[in-house]
Amino acid sequence: MLTGKHLVFVGGDARQLEVIAQVTDNDASATLIGFPDLQRTFADTTVSELSENIFANADALVLPVAGMENDGRVDTKFAPEPVMLTEAHFQAMRPGTYVFTGIARRVLGEWCERYSLQLVKLMELDEVAILNSIPTAEGAIAIAMQETDITLHGAKTVVLGFGRCGQTLAHKLHAMGAIVHVCAQHQHELARIHERSLIPVPIKHIDHAVHDADIVFNTIPAMVLPAAVLKYMRRDAVIIDIASKPGGTDFRYAERRGIKALLAPSLPGLVAPKTAGRIIAASISRILADSDDLDYEEEELWT
Template sequence: MLTGLQIAVIGGDARQIEIIRKLNELDAKLFLIGFEQLDHSFTGAVKEKLSEINLKEIDAIILPVAGTNLTGEVDTIFSNEKVVLTEEILKKTPSHCTIYSGISNAYLDEIIQKSNRKLELLFERDDVAIYNSIPTIEGVLMMVIQHTDFTIHGSKTVVLGFGRNGMTISRVFHSLGAKVRVGARRKEHIARIEEMGLESFHLKDLEQIVKDADIVINTIPHLIVTASVISKMPHHTLIIDIASKPGGTDFRYAEKRGIKAILTPSLPGIVAPKTAGQILANVLAELMKEDLMKRKEST
């Protein structure tokens, strides 16, 4: 149980509903920031403005998967009001206050460091990333089916990156009969790709590989599908980019060439928010239980 724990849930999408539900069941006291338009109500959870809560009593802050943008704004679909997280806000919280986010950026890293607070990045955890790859691949399949006029079976599919998502995507597309080629840089990834019975290539050879690609799926969060790469693709190629914003594709040039390129970050929150939210909720609950136990042992 999380009885006595006071938590601020700031912004987010439908995944946050499952997090709120789980933590509420565990008897945490919740302050919901940026949820004015949320129809559902939870007994014991209070909708508040960030300026109205007593930050000195907040034990944890839960941000959306994307954290903040580069000016500190927190995205939410349940409010029209702008919510901004600042260094000054964090400094008003107790020294033990932990901030939970899916990912981080330069802004969030900076205010965390300056306020000397602890930051937990959920998407850097293997368990979260692996579980999350399941709704991710379902979303990728949905996008491919919606935006092509050919079957996945027999398609020449190029997957860029062999992390947790890249591995799942490669395996599933291979099982559906696609001719999968997987690009990576690390030798151990190349070896694992070959061991799985897939065709591997080094990312430096990407321009040659895409010359006959039907589908290109990028998981790498920096520019990899450049204008030069896109210029080598057939006009019918579909690019699905699941990397975090701004993705790893030159979308301007893809549009200029008439190649459909779709940026789809946070696919789990779009195609399966309930499942994706439950994954995050379960991990958050365990982390908070551990943190609460440590604090009790130290007092």
């Protein structure tokens, strides 16, 4: 339970609503900034304007999965304009206050370090990222089914990358009867791909893997599908790039060649925001509850 905890939420999308619902169900109170158009109500929750005083009383600041831009901008789906945070808002928080975000850019990291705030990058936690890969994979597969005129069963598919999302996606494609090639860099990854009855391809041979593919799924946030690779691909192939922006595909050249290439980051927030929000809320609640247990143990030690 989060009894006595006060969380400040700044911006976000439908996932953030489920996080708010879960933490308030756990008896926390909350202040919501950047939610003037919110139609939903929550227990012990206030919708407020931006104020340094609000941050001074926070036990935790919860930013969206997309985090804060280096200019302080935080996007929100529940207001006509983004929220603009400043260094003063972070300075107002008590040292040791938690700052939760999906990803953290340079300025956010610098401000948290400068004022001794505990920055938690949720998307780097296995407990979040692995579970988050499930709606990501389901969303990518849904796009593939919508954007092609063939079944996934029997289709030649290529998954670029064998991280958390790549592993889940390859597993689900294989279960659906697709022929799954997986491109990875390290020998232990290639061995694991083989062990799972998938077809391993060293990343240096990516051009051989994709040249006759029906569907290519990219999970690698680097330029792995440049023009030099795309020129050998079939024109009726479909590329679904789920890596973080700007993706790993030369979209300009793909369009020039007539290849359908789609950038689809942040799929959990689009296809399963309730599930994605519950995953995030569970980790936030665990971390805050664990911090209370640690404080209690330290108090016992010194009394």
